[in-house]
Structure formats: C-alpha cells, structure tokens
Amino acid sequence: MRAQALLLDAALVGVTLLDVLVHVDADERSRTAIALLAAASLTLRRRLPWLTFLITLPATLVSDAVFATLVALYTLASLTRRRVPLACCALAVAASDITSWSWPDPDFADLTDPVGLITATYSLATAAAPVFLGQLVQARRELSLRITEISETRENERALLAQRVLAQERAELAREMHDVVSHQVSLIAVRAGVLQVGSRDPETKEAAATIRRLSVQTLDELRHMVGVLRAGGSRPTELTPQPSLTDLPRLVDTSGIEAELRTDLPEDLSPPVQRAVYRTVQEALTNVRKHAPGATATIHVHHHDGVVRATVTNTAPCRPALPLPGAHHGLISLRQRAELLGGTVVAGPSAEGGYELRLELPAERVLPTRRDA
Structure with missing residues (x-):
C-alpha cells in the first residue's frame, strides 16, 4: 500500500509539472517558482493537507496552473469532516481562478458581464468538484469500515451463539x-x-x-x-494428567490379563509419541480382554533407527468371548492418531491363531531448553 501511495504521489507531481510547463511561461520566474513550489508540496498532502493547500493556492492566483491546487483541495476534502472550512477553501480557489493577478494592477472578473459570469460559474464548479469527490471517497471509506465492523460483530455473535x-x-x-x-x-x-x-x-x-x-x-x-x-468453557478446568511411557507397567499390571511387557525406549521422546504408544497398548489390551478371554499377551516396545515400534500380540482365546457392546472405533482412532504423527497402525490375525497389533512412529525427541545466564 505504501509503494502504491508513493507511485500515485509521483504521478500527481509529474502531471502538475506538465501543467506548469503548459500554462506558465518560463520567462516569468516568480510565477514559475510559485507553481513549482505548489507541485513539490503535493508530496506532503497526506501528512499536512492544510499546509499543502495553503502552499498551492497562490499558484492558482498568479497563473492558470490549477492542477496542484485542485489535488490539494481533493485531499483535504477526503481527510476532514469540517464542511464550513471546506466551503471557504472552495470559494478561495474559485476566487483565485477568476482573478488574474498581475502586480501592481490585479484584474478582477466583471460579474455583471455574461462572459465574466460564465467564467465565475465555471470556476465555482471546478472548485466544487474535488470537494464533492473527496467527500464521496471519505464516505466510501467510512462505509467500508462500518461494514467491516458489522461483519466482525456478526461473527462474534455467531461465535457466542455457537458457544452457548x-x-x-x-x-x-x-x-x-x-x-x-x-x-x-x-x-x-x-x-x-x-x-x-x-x-x-x-x-x-x-x-x-x-x-x-x-x-x-x-x-x-x-x-x-x-x-x-x-x-462449559466458562472457566479454566484442570485436565487429567496425560499418560506417558512411565505409566505402561501400571497399565499392564491392572489390565487383568497375563501379559509380558518389554520396553527399550529413550526417555526424551515427545509427549504425543508417548501418548500414542500408551493408547495403542491400552486399546490392544482392551480388545484382548473383550475378544480373547483367557489369552496371554506380549507387549514389545522398542526404538531403532529413529522409529518407535510397539507390538502387542496375544494368543488364541481359551473360551468363547461374551457379546459386548462396542462402536468399533478403537482401531480407527489409533490409525488416525498415528497418521497425524506420521506413523502407521497395522492389525490382524497372527500365525499362531491369536491377534497382533503393530504401531510404527517416527521418534520425535524433546529438545532440551537452554536458559541464558
């Protein structure tokens, strides 16, 4: 946006210099200096609009190079809401345009003459045009801001309704x-x-x-x-501590299944990887308890070549399984969790008549924190 504004200002200064070249005789040094000063002042129109207008107004008074003054008047109208000063500025531009200033004998237009009246009307219209255009741009800008505020308010209302x-x-x-x-x-x-x-x-x-x-x-x-x-989100609620690899022995001991746990993992694995391993073993033991009564299980969790592998294998059931309700979402959730971490979950019958579930995950390490002295 700033680059576009600079390009626009440069273009306006260029058009103003062309206007000076066309309407001001180079031999008239004083008028040329005033017109060039007006062109240069357009670079200040965004930061100092009132000062820019005051600097450009004499160029309209002493010459026909009025473009710089009209640009300054438009900028002033687009940035201020003070209608009375704007009207006075427009009248000042019109009066300067209909006056041919040549020191020491200025020539004022005769408003009783039809030609002079037409000239005055044209000058008033020329001065009023940038004021109306600037006010229109200002109204459009404010309308856009208001629409944005209304949209944000509606979004907040929808969010509050959804929360309720x-x-x-x-x-x-x-x-x-x-x-x-x-x-x-x-x-x-x-x-x-x-x-x-x-x-x-x-x-x-x-x-x-x-x-x-x-x-x-x-x-x-x-x-x-x-x-x-x-x-309900109204206040912070303390969550249950998430399980980690240190909780695996207790999980196996309290599972109600004769199971053997063998682990060989580093202690600096990231919490998401540790939770994924824990939840996989937990789901596998739950399935053994539900679908393979009397079976024994072997849990092997190890790390090799940057990959964490967890394998849970159970023997064939010793007695028929009781029909228990279930949504059959356990393995689906495990696969989704593993995919989010860049891993895989494979499950299926084993060669010995039991069942095997395998998890493979990239071993994400916890980076040590460094405290500056």
Missing part, C-alpha cells in the same frame, strides 16, 4: 453421564465388592477385585469428565 449451544449440549451430556453411566458403573463396583467378599474361589475373588478396582478408576475419570463438561 455447545455449553447447553455439554451440560446435557454431563447430566446424562452423571445420571446414567456413573450410576451403572457404581452398581458394577458394588456388585464386584459383594462378589469379592462373598466368594471363596481365589480366582473369582481376584477377578472381582480387578473389576472393582477398574470400576472405581472409571468412576473417578467420569467424575472429572463431568466436571470438565459442566464447566
């Missing part, structure tokens, strides 16, 4: 989770506790204890999620 609708949906979802899901998980925990206390079979007691522990953990997570949903 989202807050209502979050509150309704939180209410459903609290009234339905939390209640049912609480019943599972209670029944598991009763089974743990009343059963004499060690395996049954252990299974009931696992169910009760997982139910209690699920209730804690549900309560936190309900709190996050009820906050």
Whole structure:
C-alpha cells in the first residue's frame, strides 16, 4: 500500500509539472517558482493537507496552473469532516481562478458581464468538484469500515451463539453421564465388592477385585469428565494428567490379563509419541480382554533407527468371548492418531491363531531448553 501511495504521489507531481510547463511561461520566474513550489508540496498532502493547500493556492492566483491546487483541495476534502472550512477553501480557489493577478494592477472578473459570469460559474464548479469527490471517497471509506465492523460483530455473535449451544449440549451430556453411566458403573463396583467378599474361589475373588478396582478408576475419570463438561468453557478446568511411557507397567499390571511387557525406549521422546504408544497398548489390551478371554499377551516396545515400534500380540482365546457392546472405533482412532504423527497402525490375525497389533512412529525427541545466564 505504501509503494502504491508513493507511485500515485509521483504521478500527481509529474502531471502538475506538465501543467506548469503548459500554462506558465518560463520567462516569468516568480510565477514559475510559485507553481513549482505548489507541485513539490503535493508530496506532503497526506501528512499536512492544510499546509499543502495553503502552499498551492497562490499558484492558482498568479497563473492558470490549477492542477496542484485542485489535488490539494481533493485531499483535504477526503481527510476532514469540517464542511464550513471546506466551503471557504472552495470559494478561495474559485476566487483565485477568476482573478488574474498581475502586480501592481490585479484584474478582477466583471460579474455583471455574461462572459465574466460564465467564467465565475465555471470556476465555482471546478472548485466544487474535488470537494464533492473527496467527500464521496471519505464516505466510501467510512462505509467500508462500518461494514467491516458489522461483519466482525456478526461473527462474534455467531461465535457466542455457537458457544452457548455447545455449553447447553455439554451440560446435557454431563447430566446424562452423571445420571446414567456413573450410576451403572457404581452398581458394577458394588456388585464386584459383594462378589469379592462373598466368594471363596481365589480366582473369582481376584477377578472381582480387578473389576472393582477398574470400576472405581472409571468412576473417578467420569467424575472429572463431568466436571470438565459442566464447566462449559466458562472457566479454566484442570485436565487429567496425560499418560506417558512411565505409566505402561501400571497399565499392564491392572489390565487383568497375563501379559509380558518389554520396553527399550529413550526417555526424551515427545509427549504425543508417548501418548500414542500408551493408547495403542491400552486399546490392544482392551480388545484382548473383550475378544480373547483367557489369552496371554506380549507387549514389545522398542526404538531403532529413529522409529518407535510397539507390538502387542496375544494368543488364541481359551473360551468363547461374551457379546459386548462396542462402536468399533478403537482401531480407527489409533490409525488416525498415528497418521497425524506420521506413523502407521497395522492389525490382524497372527500365525499362531491369536491377534497382533503393530504401531510404527517416527521418534520425535524433546529438545532440551537452554536458559541464558
């Protein structure tokens, strides 16, 4: 924009110099100097419009080179809202145009003569044109700004409406989770506790204890999620700490599956990579628990040549799986998470009759922070 403005000013100065060349005799040094000064002053028209107009006005008074004065008057009209001073400036330009100033005997136009009256009318119209044009440009500029403000206001209103609708949906979802899901998980925990206390079979007691522990953990997570949903974005809410590779042993130990964990990973992997590995192992163990009852699992997580690989393999199930509800979105979510990190997830039956899930991700490292002394 600044380059365009400079080019426009240079073009106006060039046209003004051409106007001076055509209408001012080079032998008349005083008039030529006044006209050239008026042309040079156009470079100040954006920053000092009133001063520019005052400098260009004498050129109209002493010569027929009026282009610089008209440009200065247009600039003044496009930048100010003061109508009375603008009208006075236009009258001053018209009066200077109809006056032929030759010191010491200035020649004023005779307004009683038809020719003089026509000349005065033409001069008034010539002076009024840049004023009207400048005011029109100013009105267009203000209208554009107003339209932009209205558009921004409407965008803000739409955003606020969307936030309000989202807050209502979050509150309704939180209410459903609290009234339905939390209640049912609480019943599972209670029944598991009763089974743990009343059963004499060690395996049954252990299974009931696992169910009760997982139910209690699920209730804690549900309560936190309900709190996050009820906050509705109105205030900052503390989120549950995200899992990392250090949480893998506890995940395997509390999975209720006989599983072997082998890891060989550096400690400076980025949090997204660590979360992706954790969620992959978690989803794989969940699938083993649901679809391969009695199976054992092997989890191997290692790093080689800048690639993190996580493999979860389970044996064939020992007994038929119970039909459990599911949305079948687990593997899809894992693949999407891996693709976002530049990796892949492959899952399918193994040669031994079990199932295998493999994750490969580029190993993004956490850069050490340097503190300047």
